[in-house]
Amino acid sequence: xxxxxxxxxxxxxxxxxxxxxxxxxxxxxxxxxxxxxxxxxxxxxxxxxxxxxxxxxxxxxxxxxxxxxxxxxxxxxxxxxxxxxxxxxxxxxxxxxxxxxxxxxxxxxxxxxxxxxxxxxxxxxxxxxxxxxxxxxxxxxxxxxxxxxxxxxxxxxxxxxxxxxxxxxxxxxxxxxxxxxxxxxxxxxxxxxxxxxxxxxxxxxxxxxxxxxxxxxxxxxxxxxxxxxxxxxxxxxxxxxxxxxxxxxxxxxxxxxxxxxxxxxxxxxxxxxxxxxxxxxxxxxxxxxxxxxxxxxxxxxxxxxxxxxxxxxxxxxxxxxxxxxxxxxxxxxxxxxxxxxxxxxxxxxxxxxxxxxxxxxxxxxxxxxxxxxxxxxxxxxx
Numbered sequence: 514x515x516x517x518x519x520x521x522x523x524x525x526x527x528x529x530x531x532x533x534x535x536x537x538x539x540x541x542x543x544x545x546x547x548x549x550x551x552x553x554x555x556x557x558x559x560x561x562x563x564x565x566x567x568x569x570x571x572x573x574x575x576x577x578x579x580x581x582x583x584x585x586x587x588x589x590x591x592x593x594x595x596x597x598x599x600x601x602x603x604x605x606x607x608x609x610x611x612x613x614x615x616x617x618x619x620x621x622x623x624x625x626x627x628x629x630x631x632x633x634x635x636x637x638x639x640x641x642x643x644x645x646x647x648x649x650x651x652x653x654x655x656x657x658x659x660x661x662x663x664x665x666x667x668x669x670x671x672x673x674x675x676x677x678x679x680x681x682x683x684x685x686x687x688x689x690x691x692x693x694x695x696x697x698x699x700x701x702x703x704x705x706x707x708x709x710x711x712x713x714x715x716x717x718x719x720x721x722x723x724x725x726x727x728x729x730x731x732x733x734x735x736x737x738x739x740x741x742x743x744x745x746x747x748x749x750x751x752x753x754x755x756x757x758x759x760x761x762x763x764x765x766x767x768x769x770x771x772x773x774x775x776x777x778x779x780x781x782x783x784x785x786x787x788x789x790x791x792x793x794x795x796x797x798x799x800x801x802x803x804x805x806x807x808x809x810x811x812x813x814x815x816x817x818x819x820x821x822x823x824x825x826x827x828x829x830x831x832x833x834x835x836x837x838x839x840x841x842x843x844x845x846x847x848x849x850x851x852x853x854x855x856x857x858x859x860x861x862x863x864x865x866x867x868x869x870x871x872x873x874x875x876x877x878x879x880x881x882x883x884x885x886x887x888x889x890x891x892x893x894x895x
Contacts, residue, residue, distance in 0.1 A: 517713040520541050521543075522718045523719050526554060528857070529721075532860045535858050545685070551676045552668075552672035554724075556672040556819075558819025561666045562765070565583040574872045574876035578859075586666070596678035597676070597678045601666045602670065603664065604665055607659060609646060609760070610760045611656075614762065617761075618655040636659040649754055650805055671850065693729070694729040701837040716838065719839065723738055736844070738844055740783060741780050741784075741823050742821075743777060744816065744817070748812065749811060755807070761804060764800045793816075828844070831859060831873075831879070
């Protein structure tokens with residue numbers, strides 16, 4: 514079987530599905546190849562936080578990119594739900610960022626000052642004020658900031674909604690169809706070899722998450738990606754325990770509609786296995802129950818893990834690679850769900866040559882590390 518398209522996307526994670534929705538909506542013949550099922554990896558393991566403010570202490574193109582993406586959800590979510598028939602449980606309930614050490618208090622103070630200058634909704638909370646926002650929080654801490662603009666979704670459902678909406682717009686999805694390697698013609702990437710045959714396209718987008726660097730014959734010639742495994746635990750309570758998303762220095766608590774509560778997440782660099790260690794479960798439950806004592810009354814659901822794709826400099830790779838015909842959308846690390854909205858539109862714009870924001874083009878180019886390396890060599894005094 515040989516088939517030809519305008520756009521071929523490798524990987525049906527949340528960002529691959531978002532790109533497919535946008536390109537198909539623009540009447541471009543779009544196909545998505547997935548080695549497993551839609552959203553089977555990190556997209557289904559994520560807690561679904563839309564935390565555009567929760568880690569930003571200074572201005573950067575990444576901050577603006579994240580803010581743009583968060584601002585799109587109020588209109589995007591109803592659109593996806595209507596076209597896909599999948600509810601994504603979007604809520605804009607804010608996030609409480611807690612300082613559990615004096616050092617974290619200093620970091621939050623810098624974050625608060627920056628967010629204020631940036632015009633964001635942010636409130637500084639002394640320890641005795643935190644319970645006025647969420648009465649469930651107890652334990653020892655050194656203050657907090659309340660980020661009113663951040664929200665959350667159910668990540669697996671949002672991924673399915675992007676995919677369903679993409680199909681509604683005409684995109685084709687092939688599950689259990691791994692990309693075995695690229696096809697080159699006259700020095701250009703023109704297609705992908707699979708067990709089901711060859712797929713050709715004018716433009717090919719590599720959106721395979723942490724697995725994106727394993728595509729032969731390029732391999733090490735693609736931008737570096739570091740797998741970082743994250744382990745989570747799920748609890749359930751018939752009565753609400755925690756009202757807001759709570760984020761501390763090395764864990765978070767995300768209450769979901771229906772009584773589920775997600776606690777995450779560890780960071781195990783270089784690991785790609787799906788196992789969840791007893792050490793991780795003990796660490797997460799101890800930290801979470803210490804900050805929100807009421808969680809000790811919740812019932813156990815299950816534990817799981819996912820592998821985040823981290824780029825060499827912490828920013829995603831979005832744009833054309835050094836290989837003609839091949840584009841990349843990977844390396845979103847802990848922000849894949851948040852950035853999915855803008856990633857879809859931005860990549861669709863790039864593929865059509867319509868992208869305007871030069872600052873983003875430079876900041877997220879998959880070739881930026883190559884250029885930086887060349888600049889370092891040129892600037893070396895021998």
